[in-house]
Amino acid sequence: MEFERNQERRSQILTRTNLIWVLATLAYLSIFLFWEMKNRERSLSGSLYILGFCGLSVVYGSLFLSKTFETSGRSGFVLGLLLRCVLIFSTPIFEDDWARYLWDGWISSEKGSPYGITPESYFGEFDPTRTEILSRINHPDWPTIYGPVLEIYFYLIHLLFPWKLWALKFFLLVPDILLFYLIKTKYGIRSSALYFWNPILIKEIFLNSHPDIIGICLLFYSFYLAEKGRYRLGFFIWGLSLAVKGFGVLLFPFLIRSHWEKNRDLKKGISDLSFSFLGILLAYSPFLFFSRETDFTALSRFIGSFTFFPLVYNILYITFGEISRFFWAFPVVLSTLFFLNKRYSSDLNEEEKIGITFFLFFYFSPVVNAWYLLWMLPFLLRIPGVFWPSWVLLFLGQLSYLNYANMGDWKSVLEKGYYAHPDLLLISVSYIFFPILFVWFRVRFSSKIIHSLEKPSLLG
Numbered sequence: 001m002e003f004e005r006n007q008e009r010r011s012q013i014l015t016r017t018n019l020i021w022v023l024a025t026l027a028y029l030s031i032f033l034f035w036e037m038k039n040r041e042r043s044l045s046g047s048l049y050i051l052g053f054c055g056l057s058v059v060y061g062s063l064f065l066s067k068t069f070e071t072s073g074r075s076g077f078v079l080g081l082l083l084r085c086v087l088i089f090s091t092p093i094f095e096d097d098w099a100r101y102l103w104d105g106w107i108s109s110e111k112g113s114p115y116g117i118t119p120e121s122y123f124g125e126f127d128p129t130r131t132e133i134l135s136r137i138n139h140p141d142w143p144t145i146y147g148p149v150l151e152i153y154f155y156l157i158h159l160l161f162p163w164k165l166w167a168l169k170f171f172l173l174v175p176d177i178l179l180f181y182l183i184k185t186k187y188g189i190r191s192s193a194l195y196f197w198n199p200i201l202i203k204e205i206f207l208n209s210h211p212d213i214i215g216i217c218l219l220f221y222s223f224y225l226a227e228k229g230r231y232r233l234g235f236f237i238w239g240l241s242l243a244v245k246g247f248g249v250l251l252f253p254f255l256i257r258s259h260w261e262k263n264r265d266l267k268k269g270i271s272d273l274s275f276s277f278l279g280i281l282l283a284y285s286p287f288l289f290f291s292r293e294t295d296f297t298a299l300s301r302f303i304g305s306f307t308f309f310p311l312v313y314n315i316l317y318i319t320f321g322e323i324s325r326f327f328w329a330f331p332v333v334l335s336t337l338f339f340l341n342k343r344y345s346s347d348l349n350e351e352e353k354i355g356i357t358f359f360l361f362f363y364f365s366p367v368v369n370a371w372y373l374l375w376m377l378p379f380l381l382r383i384p385g386v387f388w389p390s391w392v393l394l395f396l397g398q399l400s401y402l403n404y405a406n407m408g409d410w411k412s413v414l415e416k417g418y419y420a421h422p423d424l425l426l427i428s429v430s431y432i433f434f435p436i437l438f439v440w441f442r443v444r445f446s447s448k449i450i451h452s453l454e455k456p457s458l459l460g
Contacts, residue, residue: 112290215244239279
C-alpha cells in the first residue's frame with residue numbers, strides 16, 4: 001500500500017514537472033517569436049528587446065528556484081532541443097556577424113584561405129547571393145578576425161550547404177549537446193539543466209548564430225580531461241580552443257599548475273605542453289599552405305583600436321586616454337599570479353578562481369560582446385561554490401544591445417558612432433559591481449571575518 005502511494009506521489013510530481021517544462025518552453029518561444037515578428041517588421045527596439053530578455057530571465061530564475069532543474073530529465077532536454085531547432089530557422093536580431101561567417105566559407109572554398117582578403121575588394125559582384133551577403137557584412141574593409149577552427153567550420157558548412165544560415169546554426173548543436181553531457185557528468189543534472197536552458201546561450205548561439213560554443217566546449221573539455229589525468233590530450237584540445245578564440249589563454253596557468261601538482265616532472269611537463277602547440281599548429285596549417293596571412297593581422301588591429309561596451313575600461317580611458325590599452329589586463333594577470341599560490345588562495349575552489357579570472361578580464365576589457373561572456377558559463381555551474389558576480393555580469397552583458405543605433409537615436413549615432421553607448425549606461429553598469437563585489441566578499445568570507453574578530457587582541 002505504501003509502495004503504491006509513493007508511486008502515485010512520484011507520478012504526480014513528474015506530471016507537474018512536465019507541465020512546468022511545457023509552460024517554460026511556451027514562454028521562451030513566445031518571447032523569441034515576438035522578437036522575430038518585430039524584427040521582420042523592422043520595429044524591434046533596444047527597449048523592447050531588454051523587456052523580452054527580462055521576461056526570459058524571470059522564467060529562467062523561476063525554474064531554478066522552483067527546483068525544476070533538479071528533475072529535468074528527458075523532458076527538459078527534449079524541450080530545450082526543440083526550442084533550439086525552432087530558433088535555427090529564425091532570423092538573427094541586432095547582429096550581422098553571420099554574413100561574415102557565410103562569406104568566409106565561400107572565400108575559403110574559392111581561395112583556400114580567407115585571411116588577408118577584404119570583402120570590399122569584391123564590391124561590384126554580379127552574383128545576387130554574394131551581393132546580398134556583401135551588403136550585410138560589417139567593416140568590409142577589414143579581413144576576417146576569426147580563428148582557423150571556425151574558418152574550417154565555415155568552409156565545411158559551405159561545402160555541404162552553400163550560403164545556408166540554418167546549416168551554420170544546426171551543426172552547432174553538436175558541441176552544445178556534448179557540453180551538456182560533460183557538465184552533467186561533472187556537476188550533475190541540476191547544473192546541466194542550468195546550462196541547457198540559459199537564455200543567453202540559446203539566444204546568442206541558436207538565434208544569433210555565434211559559433212563560440214565550439215571553443216567553449218573545447219576549453220571545458222580540456223579541463224575535464226586534465227582532471228582525469230589525460231594531460232596530453234587535454235593540452236591538445238586546449239590548443240584547438242585557442243584556435244577558435246584566444247580566451248583560453250587566461251586559463252592556461254591553471255592547467256599547468258594542475259599538471260605540476262600531479263606529476264612534479266619538468267621533462268614530462270615540457271613534453272605534454274608541446275601538445276598544446278601541436279593543436280594550434282594543426283589548426284593553422286591548412287591555411288598556411290594557401291596564404292602567408294593569418295587572423296593575427298586583423299586581430300591585432302581589432303585589439304589595438306576597437307571599443308565596444310567598455311565598462312571599467314571606459315573609466316580608465318577617461319582618466320588615462322590611449323595608454324589604457326597597455327595596462328587594462330594587469331588586474332587579471334595579478335589575480336592569476338595570486339591564485340597560483342595556494343598559500344594565499346586555498347579558501348577558493350578552482351571554479352571560483354576561474355570565474356574571478358574571467359570576470360576581471362571582461363570587466364576591464366575594451367570590448368565586451370554579450371556572447372564573449374558565454375566562455376565563462378560552464379565554469380559557473382558548480383553549485384554551491386561559484387563566483388556569482390560573474391553570473392550578474394553575464395546577464396548585464398545583454399545591456400550591450402542598448403547602443404544608440406538599437407535605441408533609434410540616429411543623431412547620437414552620427415556624432416559618436418554606430419556602436420557607441422550612452423556614457424550613463426556604461427558608468428552605471430561599471431559602478432553597480434562595487435557593492436556586488438563587496439557583498440560577495442562579506443558573504444563568502446563572513447565566517448572567517450567573524451572568527452578573526454573573535455580572536456583576542458595581542459594588545460590586550
